[in-house]
Amino acid sequence: MNKAEPLVSRYSHEDYKSTVKPIWCPGCGHFGVETSLFRALAYLELPPEQVAIISGIGCSSRIPAYTQCYGFHGVHGRAPAVATGLKLARPELTVIVTSGDGDAFSIGGNHFIHACRRNVDMTLLVMDNEVYGMTKGQPSPTSPADWDSKIAPGGTGFSPFASLAVALASGANFIARGFSGDPNGVARLLVEAIQHPGFSFVQVLSPCVTYRPEERFWKKTVHPSSVESTNDPAVAGHRLLSDDGFTTGVFYVGNRPCYSATVDTSNHDLRAIEEDLAL
Amino acid sequence: MNQTISTLDAFLAHAHELEREAVERYEDLAGQMEVHNKPELAELFRKMAAIEQQHVDKVEGLAGGEPRTLAPWDYQWQDPESPESIPVGQGHYRMNPYQALSLVLACEERAEAFFANVAENADDPAVRESALQFAAEEREHAELLKVWLARYPEPKAEWWQDLDDPVSQE
Amino acid sequence: MNVPCSQTQATSIAIMGSGGAGAITTGSLLLEAAGQAGWYGLLTRSVGPQIRGGEALAMVRLAPTPVTGHGDRYDVLVALDWHNAGRFIAEIPLNDKSLIFADAEGGDPPSAILATGAHLIPLPFTDLADELPNARPNLLALGMLSELLGIPMDDTVQAVVRALSGKGLSVTHATDALAAGGQLATTFPDTQRLAPPSPRDTGTHWLVTGNQAAALGALRGGIRFAAVYPITPATDLSEWLALRLQKLGGHLIQAEDEIASMNMVLGASFGGIPSMTITSGPGLALMTETLGLAVAAEIPSVVVNVMRGGPSTGIPTKSEQSDLNIALYGLHGDAPHLVLAAQSVTDCLVTTQWAVQLSETLQCPAIVLSDQFMGQALTVCERPAPLPDGPPRRIAEVGAARYDRYALTEDGISPMAIPGALGGQYTADGLEHNAHGTPSSSAADHLLQLDKRRLKLEQYDYGKAWAEIDGEGETAVLTWGSTTAAVLEAAAQARTAGLAVKVIALRLLSPTRPEHMTLALQGIQRVLVVEQSHSAQFHHFLRAHYTLPDRVEVISRPGPLPIRPGEVLNHLLQEIDHE
Structure with missing residues (x-):
């Protein structure tokens, strides 16, 4: 962390937390992610009004209203597009997309890929619980192929979506995985993700206690990466494709070119443009 | 892992963050219980938050103000989270006071263990003395909680069962 | 604002050709030359399905x-x-x-053409x-037309030099080719000469497409961000806008699809920047979910929809x-929103700015509903005056x-509140919410917010611009969009023939203006509805709301053939017994 340590941070948890109480089930991993987000923002001393949290649909996407930042709770899967519009229009804001595995990888899969590819400076935080919670336990793109559910008895038979590898191949500039049971570890990943230019993708394994109670044991399964992050996509790609999906840490820190824009609304002089049309 | 907290400043910073995070988590849990229509548990967690807030104030008194904060991941906890916080993933909307108090008791015991460990490994006598005091206090709390706990029945078998299905939202 | 030209004063010229013959270029150069010389004009096009080298028709x-709009008959066809x-x-009625005028080397005309007489x-x-050196048959045709x-x-020379100078054509060569073409026409009687134009100052008139x-209307209105996805016949709007936005300090981005486009627009507008997207039917269908969000979260956003033949891929290059x-009713839930329709090429500017x-x-x-006819029509017109500024977005203190x-x-x-402003933090939410913005599923909050969102649209004073009303009489023609041109022309002719006709061309389609319409229809005994839709969408809309x-009589037929003034006129002059 290249930040001079303050005596006392100007901001704390309370500065980011709104009075709206989450509707998540007690025990949900998302509470840990929320904590991580607030700790990261406080560490970075980002004024809440300079932060915009953009989301789509699903349990994870309820986060914006639980914060004291500017929030946008939009339609299913499209948050990366909303965030792109906002960041291009208002580059000085810190833009964070909060999403889930269904929102980001299924209905929003195309936007996920293209947000990675555009590499606009923002952070995508996906709370991955391998299930649809808001609609009562359907398989998500990251559910194991044999996970039994009402809608897909015996399992879907589909291979899970390798989100980090897809992000790498698509052009994301920072790729990491965390676990909600380690809020400080996730806070650290978020700080790095927010600070790193371009599109940062942080997957946080976040157990669903209602539809996937067995995920409580993820705390025994996750293990920190034993190697340093790399800026070599080939190395990162090999690691990600041979990983068991439970390694936490930073996999890729790239220096791919970012897409940015500025929008100035002050010029109302259309004369030159109109003269071009004159006969 | 042994604690490597070598100065009183660092110790107070840890003690402060430990208590502050305990308040934060108890408040969160109180909110969760309110949302899930468990007023009794909400009150319990609020009460715990208030108690831990007194500890925050006490540390600030000792430190002569708010101690300096470290990066969240730079605190020397033995677990992913600070010892006096109920870990993420604990708690259930059907839990009873016995279970809630058991979670609280575990916090006090972890806190005691943390402070004891700091005391044991401290070279600085001031740190050792302070840590021992904190450890003793946490032990007292733990004993008190055991008394409280005895007043509540243990949960019935299959306490988590809910005859209604979960609700579809979006 | 749409002064109809009388049929006797206008001359219609069609130019067709294939495989690089340059029919469209010939038409646009003819229009530009005429515009330069003081005439008004309009050019639309019809093309085959090929990307390059297909057959093409320019209608001027x-x-x-x-x-x-176009007339009932073409005076001149150049093949x-x-x-x-x-x-x-079917697109070039002849009699x-x-x-x-056909190129002698161009083969035999189809019998259907000859059958027109x-x-x-x-x-x-x-x-x-x-x-001739560096000459092409189409330049000779243009010279011939210019003379004719x-x-x-x-x-004409100036127009050609301007357009083709970058393509290696010298002024001398162009002049020679045009002169040679002109020479061909000197032997013809001068029956096709255009009625003389009125003198005009330079710089007062434009050569512009819808x-x-x-796009210009959007810029005048303050749009500085656009996110788009290519779709015919809207893409040229986006392309034209991209460079102009750049020059003004704005930004246009091509998104991965129409859904992303609309969501980017909402993101930018949430950030305080007036924002728009541009599309056509299938793209609008993809945007409708997000439009519902814009209604619920109350985010300003503009969609210009350049209509083409539908449903599905339909006829992308032609109008309907x-x-x-879908514009009126395509949103889910009770979602009051604005639907406006441009009535002509120049009105594309006015209506979009509004x-x-x-x-x-x-x-x-x-x-904003435009269509292929207006959108891709090139016109010589007077520079539309800017609208007075509207009340700006109300920003919270x-x-x-x-x-x-x-x-x-x-x-x-x-x-x-706009992100960045301390104390204004809120969450723009598609979930129903209370006044603060907190999600709420209570019946009371739902009703309050539904009422609020309807009220703001219904109570607003839109003034006279909700419709263009022309003439008086007991017969009214109700129309909208690009068919307005044919209706205005037909009405003018009907008046000459002794039938008093009032034209009501709607610009504001949603919210509806029942009181204004009742006033406009006072004393009207007979209504003719004119629209270019197979299922009479406009007629049903009028029935539902007014x-x-x-x-009530209806002329309602699908594209791509335009509704022509004569068709409307004949209908108006027919005495149909509906008893």
């Missing part, structure tokens, strides 16, 4: 007064060749007064071009008014006090 109408000409027969005059465009119509050759006009229903103003003022998405994003106000408009007199 020139007159001394503004031209907004650079006859390849696949059959495709266009025994029409003249056909038009007079066929073969001309040696190709042979002459072969004799009485457009000063200097203006899509360009819409069949996206009316849509931006209304959307910003009312914090509501606005759909935030600070220490509690801020309620969706506060219930007298006019339903609640001041909007009280019409007992006698």
